Amino acid sequence: MTAAKTMILVVDDDEAVRESLKFALELEGLEVNLCSDGEDVFLHPALALAKCLVIDFKMPELDGIEVLQGLRSRGLNLPAILITGHATSALRQRAASAGALAVLQKPLIGTVLLDSIRQAVRAC
Incomplete structure (x- = not known):
């Protein structure tokens, strides 16, 4: 019997980024599920199984920090990594x-990553 793969949930509004992250992480033996925006995260069937969330900061509707805040307010405290094109100290503080x-x-x-x-x- 093989060990279960670690499941990661990747959230990014850019399809090319989502697919490239999925490809790269699956090569490393991870199971990857995808969401195209922040609102999809809350209803994604794999959310309860995820061991880590990789989330883009800048997305339409809800940004990555708003998604994290929404998850926390629902009692979901899974580990999260925020990815961004421009990491400032203020953004790092808000994300933390x-x-x-x-x-x-x-x-x-x-x-x-x-x-x-x-x-x-x-x-x-």
């Missing part, structure tokens, strides 16, 4: 206050 474990700046170089996911999953 919302419960993000890390803020990573795009483009995601090397194994920075994978390393952050592994650290987040180990921490919970």
